Amino acid sequence: MGEITDKITGAANEAIGKVKRAIGEHTDRPDITAEGDAQEAKGDLQSAKGDVKGVINKI
Known part of the structure; x- marks a missing residue:
């Protein structure tokens, strides 16, 4: 994937x-809360990957 694609996918995963x-906390479902935390972390890493690609492309 390219820099922009990684950043967009990362942002989408963070939002989801x-x-x-929030749904897990509201419904008192720790499994869904944990799933949301994991997906948000995945999005953070994906966005960081896009940032690194951007820096590499500028070199």
């Missing part, structure tokens, strides 16, 4: 993770 976490 936040929604899942």
Whole structure:
């Protein structure tokens, strides 16, 4: 994937993770809360990967 694609996918995963976490907290479902936390972390890493690709492309 390219830099922009990684950043967009990362942002989407972060947003979906936040929604899942909120739903899990609201419904008292720790499994969904944990799933949301994991997806949000995945999005953070994906966005960081896009940032690294951007820096490498500028060199």
